[in-house]
Amino acid sequence: MLLVYTHKISPRLKYVFKHICTRVLGFDVAFTTKIEDFIAHDSLKMSYTKQPLSHEFFVKSHDILFEQGLNDIEINVLKWEDTKCFFFNGDKSALPFDIFAASFYMLSRYEEYLPHVKDEYGRFVATESLAFKKGFLQQPVVDIWAYKFKEALSLQFPEYEFSKKEYSIKPIIDVPSAFHFKSKGIMRTFGGTIKDFFKLKFKSLYNRYMVLFGLKHDPYDTFKYLINKQKQSKFKFLFFFLIGDFSTYDKGINPNNKHLISLIKHVADYSDVGLKASYFALENLLVLKKEKLKMEEIINIPLKASRQSFSKLNLPESYRNLIELEIQEDYTMGYVNQIGFRAGSCTPFLFYDLDYEIQTPLKIHSYHIMDYSLLKTNSMLDKKKVLLDVINEVKKVNGEFIPVFHNYTFSDIERWKGFKELFNIILDSVDEN
Incomplete structure (x- = not known):
């Protein structure tokens, strides 16, 4: 089990850590705000806050997981090895990006609550998304980030055996x-017949009646x-x-x-x-x-x-x-x-x-x-x-x-x-x- 030390246990924090740790990577996660509990834990552990406690596995936290409602968030997408990410962390953090905050932004569909242009059916379209605009729509970035997190944990805790998931x-x-053509009722069949006839779709008209007379599938x-x-x-x-x-x-x-x-x-x-x-x-x-x-x-x-x-x-x-x-x-x-x-x-x-x-x-x-x-x-x-x-x-x-x-x-x-x-x-x- 991974124990996460943080200054505040919020619903957003619990939600995204459980998705990444449990659903994607297959191990349990718990949270604490008490330093003594964190020190006593003898398995996987990390701190997720603004400053590290000592030399532990530390990821610098972005504010989004401790906020409520929607805010105007500045997002700067950067290249990260074979993928892209946002919410850059700097040098002190074990990961160069806050993948938990970035994952929450993606999974909660935060951007779909913000003002955007819709199509003729009132749908959120791909071209409005951050992923499309910044060129990472074709990658399951949340899962990729999760595996980068697992890799970093493995280096820090080499004795821990992670479970494996299958495609x-x-x-x-x-x-x-x-x-x-079948089971459309008399009125719709008649309407379809007239439509085919006046649009000169004689092949469709032929197929329609072959199906209705049971001569064709x-x-x-x-x-x-x-x-x-x-x-x-x-x-x-x-x-x-x-x-x-x-x-x-x-x-x-x-x-x-x-x-x-x-x-x-x-x-x-x-x-x-x-x-x-x-x-x-x-x-x-x-x-x-x-x-x-x-x-x-x-x-x-x-x-x-x-x-x-x-x-x-x-x-x-x-x-x-x-x-x-x-x-x-x-x-x-x-x-x-x-x-x-x-x-x-x-x-x-x-x-x-x-x-x-x-x-x-x-x-x-x-x-x-x-x-x-x-x-x-x-x-x-x-x-x-x-x-x-x-x-x-x-x-x-x-x-x-x-x-x-x-x-x-x-x-x-x-x-x-x-x-x-x-x-x-x-x-x-x-x-x-």
């Missing part, structure tokens, strides 16, 4: 609409393929089904449709199933509750995980609503059009509410790549390189790689050609050194 994957299958119905892949993998896939009402933003299947209900039940026999909350559930607790109860009725167990439509988050309200409904995990944190680490980490972390200054029980699984972001690269060779680069970044720190694919990504639709091969690269990455 893992958690493939996400987002299902905004389980079928392209629905292109979005890729679930047999995915379940076969699940059977070959030791890591559980997590499917998020949209079961909200039809709207301008959400164009899924009627949540009472027997084919959809049967499909969800079938998928839940092999993989984990979560709720893809509708666009309007994001700001309406009653709508979210209705969708949660509907999903629990279908899968017959308490709902554990959710993901918001359009990867939209309103901090802290979105997460507070999930906590109120006792949803344990969220998979919305990430960027739709940018590959990288929105919270700077590839280790799941608990949501810290900056308004209430408390660590909450909601576990955030930040995703690192979405299929749409790979469409920006032209050749399949480029796509593979981009994918392998992000996988290797996660592997270096034995993190959890979370990619988001959609059910239609595995169809024969031209734009998704080759994506099955990319998915196989992710599944195979577990067995490769």
Whole structure:
């Protein structure tokens, strides 16, 4: 166990030390403000304050972990060996940067509470982030800093044996609409027919009626393929089904449709199933509750995980609503059009509410790549390189790689050609050194 001596034990300090020490590095941490307790401790120990006590392992503290609310913080990002960091410490500190303060800034999403420009859906975009502007979005910096901390501790305490964590994957299958043509109802089928006809999309019109007459397979119905892949993998896939009402933003299947209900039940026999909350559930607790109860009725167990439509988050309200409904995990944190680490980490972390200054029980699984972001690269060779680069970044720190694919990504639709091969690269990455 690591004992941390500090002048003040704050909620922020406990939160970030527990993430770095326990979740990322795998050892326990405790805190004290008493010098005699610190001296008596005969294992890992460090001081985290403004001045060292003597010649102990010392990291000079930044004020952010002892503050409350939001403040205008000056951030100067500097190069640190193979990565970047901020909150520079000077020479006396065992680490040149206060990685705990910097990690708190990243994990709490401090910058997302500050004024920023949003996109047309009201989302925080990658280009507004410190990580994008300073060129470290493609690295899980919090985990990298944690391993640098472990390395420094190992030099100071060579007899201590640290536990080892292994690289893992958690493939996400987002299902905004389980079928392209099937189970859409008479009015939507008629509307789609008229639209195809007047836009001269005769191939789409032909495919629509071939599917409806049972002569062709629905292109979005890729679930047999995915379940076969699940059977070959030791890591559980997590499917998020949209079961909200039809709207301008959400164009899924009627949540009472027997084919959809049967499909969800079938998928839940092999993989984990979560709720893809509708666009309007994001700001309406009653709508979210209705969708949660509907999903629990279908899968017959308490709902554990959710993901918001359009990867939209309103901090802290979105997460507070999930906590109120006792949803344990969220998979919305990430960027739709940018590959990288929105919270700077590839280790799941608990949501810290900056308004209430408390660590909450909601576990955030930040995703690192979405299929749409790979469409920006032209050749399949480029796509593979981009994918392998992000996988290797996660592997270096034995993190959890979370990619988001959609059910239609595995169809024969031209734009998704080759994506099955990319998915196989992710599944195979577990067995490769």
